[in-house]
Amino acid sequence: MKKKAIKKEKLKTVRPSGKKEESFFELVYEVARQIPKGRVTSYGAIAACLGTRLSARMVGWAMNGAGKVKPKVPAHRVVNRNGMLSGKHHFGEPDLMQRLLEKEGIKIEDDTVVEFKKLFWDPGAALF
DNA sequence: CTCCTGACTCAGC
DNA sequence: GGCTGAGCCAGGA
Numbered sequence: 001m002k003k004k005a006i007k008k009e010k011l012k013t014v015r016p017s018g019k020k021e022e023s024f025f026e027l028v029y030e031v032a033r034q035i036p037k038g039r040v041t042s043y044g045a046i047a048a049c050l051g052t053r054l055s056a057r058m059v060g061w062a063m064n065g066a067g068k069v070k071p072k073v074p075a076h077r078v079v080n081r082n083g084m085l086s087g088k089h090h091f092g093e094p095d096l097m098q099r100l101l102e103k104e105g106i107k108i109e110d111d112t113v114v115e116f117k118k119l120f121w122d123p124g125a126a127l128f
Numbered sequence: 129c130t131c132c133t134g135a136c137t138c139a140g141c
Numbered sequence: 142g143g144c145t146g147a148g149c150c151a152g153g154a
Contacts, residue, residue, distance in 0.1 A: 023150090023151080024149095024150065024151075025150095025151080042136085042137095043135075043136050043137085044136065044137060044138095047136080047137085047149085052149065052150085053136090053137070053138090053149090054136090054137075054138085054148055054149045054150095055136085055148085055149040055150055055151095056135095056136035056137055056149080057134060057135085057136050057137085057148090057149065057150075057151095058134090058136090058149065058150050058151065059135085059136075060134075060135035060136060061133095061134055061135070061136095061150080061151070061152085062135095062150095062151090063135060064134085064135075064152095075135085078135085079135090080135075080136065080137085081136075081137065085135095086135050086136080087135035088135085089135075090135055
């Protein structure tokens with residue numbers, strides 16, 4: 001297990017050379033799709049993985065079309081930094097997101113992922 | 129073309 | 142210790 005060594009990492013300009021001009025959205029989609037089942041991540045983590053943790057908003061915004069793109073993006077595995085299901089209201093039904101997570105073995109309490117810290121999946125460590 | 133909002137996060141008060 | 146403001150990028154009116 002790796003400790004949280006990502007304290008003040010330098011903002012490395014992650015420029016996927018070779019890849020096409022993938023917009024922030026597509027990058028977010030790709031990362032979100034890499035989330036293993038039974039694991040969750042935060043918007044900031046994805047944003048930070050892309051190099052811009054300040055654009056965490058865009059991550060959430062990108063999720064706006066998560067269920068529209070193909071393959072479908074497991075946006076329900078993406079929560080805010082506190083582990084709270086901030087986007088549950090955008091799944092059509094507020095209980096849908098929680099149900100999906102519980103189906104994967106993730107316990108949800110008070111709209112928050114239990115042991116979120118433990119189930120937290122770091123895209124930066126997993127992909128790189 | 130311009131303005132604003134939006135599923136976040138950090139820093140400041 | 143809680144709330145507010147500012148920053149990010151992209152899409153919609």
